[in-house]
C-alpha cells in the first residue's frame with residue numbers, strides 16, 4: 001500500500017499562533033517539533049495498517065520561496081522524522097503530483113486548518129490570507145482540504161484521513177462525507193486560541209486514526225468535482241490581480257475575482273495556481 005501524507009502546521013496540537021509557524025520567530029522551533037512528531041504518529045499508523053511506501057509532503061511554507069519569492073525555510077525537522085517514510089520539501093504547494101500519477105492508495109491531510117473565514121477556526125485561511133479571500137470549485141467554497149482532495153481525486157486517489165482542529169474536521173466531513181476518518185486534536189476557541197489535547201495523547205489518537213482510516217479505505221470515494229469544472233478565486237488586493245491578466249483562458253469577472261474553466265478540475269486549477 002502506498003500513502004501520501006500531505007502535512008500542514010496550523011492544525012497540530014499546541015499550535016495556535018502565527019509565531020509558531022513563521023520562519024525566524026522565537027516560537028517557530030517549538031512548532032516544528034510539534035508538527036514533525038504529529039506527522040510521525042500518522043506515519044506509524046499507516047505502517048501499522050500495512051503501508052509499505054509512505055511519502056510525507058511538507059506543505060507548510062517549504063517551497064514557497066521557489067515559487068512566491070522570499071527566503072527559504074523548512075518546517076519539518078528531518079532528523080526527527082520516522083525512518084520509514086520519505087519526505088518532499090521545496091515543491092510548490094499542492095504541486096507534488098508524482099505519487100498520484102504513479103498510482104497511490106490513499107492521501108492523508110495531517111495538521112490542516114479550516115478555510116479562510118471559518119468562525120473560531122484556529123489560524124484559518126485558504127493558502128494565504130494575504131492573497132486569497134475565497135476559492136470555490138463549481139460554486140462551492142473550499143479550503144485547502146477541498147483543493148488537495150480534488151488534486152488527489154483527479155488521479156482517482158481518495159483523501160481518507162484528516163486531522164486538525166474541530167473546525168477543519170467538520171469542514172472535511174461536510175465535503176468528503178461522514179465516513180471520512182477525522183481526528184480533532186484541539187477545539188478552536190478563536191482564530192488564535194484553542195483547547196488542545198496534550199500532544200502525547202494527540203499523537204496516539206492520530207496514530208490510531210491513521211490505521212483506522214486505511215482499514216476503512218474503501219468507504220471514502222475519491223473527490224472528483226463535476227466536469228467541466230470552474231475554479232473561482234476572490235483575491236484580497238487589486239494589486240495582486242496583474243498576474244491573472246496574462247493567463248490565457250482566465251477571465252476577470254469582477255475587479256478582484258478570477259474564473260478559470262477547464263474540462264476537469266486539474267485543468268482549471270493548474271491555470272490559476274501560483275505554484276507551477
Ligand SMILES: [Zn+2]
Nearest residue numbers: 008009010060
Ligand atoms: Zn500552513
